[in-house]
Amino acid sequence: MRTLSLALLAAFVVCAPARAQGDAAQADAAGAAAEAVTAAAEAETLATATSRLDARVKNPMTLSDRQLAAAAVKLEPLGSWQQPQPRLAAWNDALISGLRSAPLAAVSARLAPGLGLGSAAMQALARDWLIARIGGYDLGKDGALAAVRPAFLAQLQRDLAAAGHAPIAIEIAGRAFYMGGDCDEPGLASLLSAAPDRTVAGWALARGTLCPAPGFAALASPDHRTTVLLQLLITGEATGIDALPMADWLLQDGRLARIDPADAPHVRLWLTRLLIGTLLEAGMADAALARFDALSTDLRAAVLRNAMASFTATVDGAQLAFDDTRPSPRLPLAAAMVLGARARDAQAMLAEDPALATGEKLLACVATWQAQPPRKGGRNDDPCGMRAASGDRLLSDALDHAYLREAIDRTGADLYPLVEIAEGSSRSGERGGVMVALRCRLLAEPQYVGLCRKGRGEVARSLRAMADRDAYDRKRAEPIRAALAGAGLPGWDALTARYEALRAATLAAFQGPDDEPRFIRWAERPAVEPEPSPFAEKPLPPELRSPADAEAKDAPWPRGWAPLPQGFAPLRTDRSGTFAVAVSVSSRYDPSGEVGRGAYWVHVSRDGGKTWQAPLPTGLAAFFPYVAADASKLRLLDGETIRLEVRVDLLDTRSITYPPVGLHTRRTARDLYLELPLAALQADSNGDGLTDIAAHHLLLDSPAPLAPFVVGSDLATCPAKGSPLQELRALLLGRLFGGRQDRAVLEPINRPPGAMGFGWAQSPDAQNGPLFIKGDAAAFACLRLPFPALVYSAAGEEALQRKSPDFRLLEMPPMIMNRTGTRGFAVWSFGWTGGTTLFVQNPDGTWRSVEIQSWIT
Structure with a gap:
């Protein structure tokens, strides 16, 4: 029976229906259409890019005040995603609005007193700001105007000096330079080099740019550290388990004293919601419950609200903007209660929100709709109201509530419908570790083991120690952790030690025996070396070599030749009398995804190309390491041997990511050819219908456990x-x-x-x-x-x-x-x-x- 199955495998190579290919008149229409679409798209991209550059490539530093004003009033408003501080955002809006009816000098003179700056200094900084906004990414370190960026930095430094390095001036100049760069750019720190008070200057630069490093020095200052800590949490630079000790430290007695008394309750609520929510997401159920139980009745009610309105608070004498889109922690808190043997408390907490009872109807609707076949043009209906802004939250709430009802009532119901809805809607219905723990306690049937292993593994990855995280995360988090450790914050060492112990214990509870203990990027893995080729590699004679930059031309398919089977793209052809050969590319035995280019195959005809024998795999995958030339001065045929010109272009497997970006080779060589004897390509030692090369390539000749x-x-x-x-x-x-x-x-x-x-x-x-x-x-x-x-x-x-x-x-x-x-x-x-x-x-x-x-x- 194994032989019959292998024969089926071989037959798929022989009997695949032919694809129209023939001569030039029979060229693949679909391929031509695809090429035309690609060419059109590339032309459109180039035209769009050229138009954009033509409109903006002029150096905005050379524009007059009038020209700057005319361009500024056409700018898009600063988006909330840019997270400007309230004072900076208000100044920008007033500047742009004023320029609609008055010259820059007049507008600057009007705005200067409110910021405590002189008119001339204000006008210079306003020019810098407009230059940065108009120049945008073109003025950035990698933009079309990168060459003038050093001059722009020098101008900013002069204008900061003229403004006396006032904090608001540093915010404006810092954000202007940051618009086209990033936090790692050395020029950013140079804005502080001449400041008389580096602590205050760094505090202001961190506020203006969203970059944490400039503000690290201010952590040692009781007058400025509150802003820096809150800014780390607001911007998400400190997130997940890294945010826990910061939020906890700020919530301790007296730590919010630098916040305006009228704003402090709002900040305390914001921090409390962040702390409890993060503990629940991390799977730290007992710690989250202890925090919640310790709150006053009023604060508990506020924490359980679905969202908190955005607000502005005065911190360390300057304004900070706060936003909170976190959902209510009611459901995960109830889950924590169930896990802690407090089912009655959980039931009472759920009963306080009658809206949760509507979830059962929503789930029934989604289950029915999900099983319907898609309509023509896709699923464009929305019978369950899931496209509403709150649709995601409503479905997540409904799923979580259903699990909680079963955990409390213990009816023994089949929970398959909940699993299906969560999987099909791309909404897991979980809010981190606590909900994963509850669901996996309920989903005890063997078929759910894999899903629970996956869910627990995701939580475990979020709990990894710093040394085991991916390089990007470490690059962001390690400097913050080091700055906090060295800032002399009272009680910091003991607090972080307690959270580290909690992290390690929670990780142990979620991590499975098969989970990778640390994150390993493709770039950190050893490069895969391809299996050595069985074919002789020889240098191409000098007289047969082509220039490296020679343009390849697609050769027409020989007139009168039969097309190759479907799935084989022709690359080279040759003929000697009635003996004809073709070399093609196919992914038939080399599934390529978005990375691989298939492998090379040989086709043989003994009647001048009228009919083809079964395609012969070479086992040579493209770019692993060889790339076959699509044109060559070296004849393909040499008696019963194929002589295939190649170059070495070995794909570096460490550069593979999904989505694939930045693929590159790690070894190259030119002017080579391979000798492929037809006898070796056709060999079938055991007569099972598969060539020896195919069997070896697919591991069919390997012992267990390698053989499929x-x-x-x-x-x-x-x-x-x-x-x-x-x-x-x-x-x-x-x-x-x-x-x-x-x-x-x-x-x-x-x-x-x-x-x-x-x-x-x-x-x-x-x-x-x-x-x-x-x-x-x-x-x-x-x-x-x-x-x-x-x-x-x-x-x-x-x-x-x-x-x-x-x-x-x-x-x-x-x-x-x-x-x-x-x-x-x-x-x-x-x-x-x-x-x-x-x-x-x-x-x-x-x-x-x-x-x-x-x-x-």
Whole structure:
């Protein structure tokens, strides 16, 4: 039976229907259309970019006051995402508004007294501000006007000196320079170099730019540290478990004394909501409850509100803007109570919000709508009101409330509907660790083990120690932690030690034995070295070498030749009498996703190209390390040997990310060719219909656990009719056959910086290739499929990475079904695209399927 399955695999190569290819008149129309669309898009992109640069490339530093004013009144308002401080935002609005009816000098003179500056200093800073806003990113460190940025910095430094380094002047100048740069730019810190009081200057610069580092020195100052700590929390520079000790420290007695008494209650409530919410998200249920229980009755009621209105508070003598979009912690607090054996308290807390009772109706609506087939043009209806601004929160509340009702009432109901809705709506219904813990206590059936492992793992990743986090997170968080440790904050060391112990204990509760203890980026992993080629590599004779910058021209398909089978893109052809050969590219045995370029195949004809023998895989994946030339002075045919000109362009697997950006090579060489004897390409030692090269490439000649399970190879021992679960699995695999490669767009390799329209390509066709699956072979036993499928273990997947760069397998955990077996879903992923497919049994026993969720990187 294994031989029959392998024969099916081989037959898919031989019998795939041909694709119109022929001569120039039969060129692939779809490909030509795609190229035309790409060319048009690139032309439009270039035209748009050129137009933008033509309009803005002029150095705004050379504009007169009148020209600056004329350009300024056309600017978009400062967005809330830019987070300007209230005083700075109000000054900007007054400046732009005033310029609509008065010259810059007059407007500056009118605004100067309110900021405590002289008219001349105000006018100079206003010019700087307008230059920065008009110049935008073009004036940034990587923009079209980057060459004038040093002169702009020098001008800012002079104007700051003229303004006496007043805090508001530092805020204006700092934000003006920051608009086109980032917090790491050395020029930003140079704005403080001549300030008479570096602590105050750093405090002001941190306020103006949202960059925390300039304000670190102010942490040691009781008169300024409150602003810096609050700014870290407001901007999200300190978030998650890093925010806990800061919020806690500020809430201790006397720590809010530098806040205006009228504003302090609002800030205390904001900090309390942040602290309790963060504890719940981190899974620290007992700590969150202890905080909540210690609050006064009024403060508890305020904490439980759904949102807190935005407000402004005067802190350290200057205004800070606060926003709070956090949902009410009512549901996760109730979950913490249930986990702490306080079900009655949880029930009372839920009863205080009667709106939660409407969630059951919403869930029923979503479950019905989710199973409906999509209408023509997509799902454009919204029968359950989910497109409202509050739709996400309402559904999350409904799911959480349903879990809580079951946790309190213990009815033993089937919780499958809640799991399906959460999966299909892309709304997990959880608010971090506490809700994960509650759900996984309830979802005790074996089919939910994988989902709970995933949910707990996500919480565990948020609790990693600093040394185990990803490099980006460490770069942001480590300087903040070091500055706080060295600031001499009273009681800081003991407070952080307590939170570190809490973090470690909570991590231990959530982390599974298979979870990675630390984050490892692709760039931190060892580069994958491709398996050595079995073919001789030789230097190209000097007289046959082409210039490196020679432009390749697409050769027409030889007249009278039959097209290649579908899924093989021609690259080179040659002929000697009636002996014709072609070299093509295909992803048939090399599923490419958004990274790989397929591999090279050889096609042989003994009747002058009228008919083709079975395609022969070379096992040579593109860019791993070879790239075949699409034109060469070296003839392809040399008797019964293929001589293929190549260059080495080894893709650095450490540069692979999803979505793929910045792909690059790590080893190159030119002027080479490979000798591929036809006898070696055609060899089939065991006569199973697959060449030795194909069997080796797919690990079929490897011992366990590397060798894949060939789906269908066990049918001789299986019952005549499979189980319903097998039927559904076969239906799903049929939907996924071909690997969804039609969705993939390949990221260019070695794309020049800034060349956004460079080298994009469509992924090689894989519609007729085998389906490569990662999973447990037992889950695919006795499965009848009309196409070849191979199931690999984790060890097999790792071995495949040496065959082709980022060899992508379909991952499909076990299907999840309701208890009656009439409805279920499967989550699947190719790594770069994935989704969730729902199956619903019809009254006649047949099944219908709906893709209820999908994603692509």
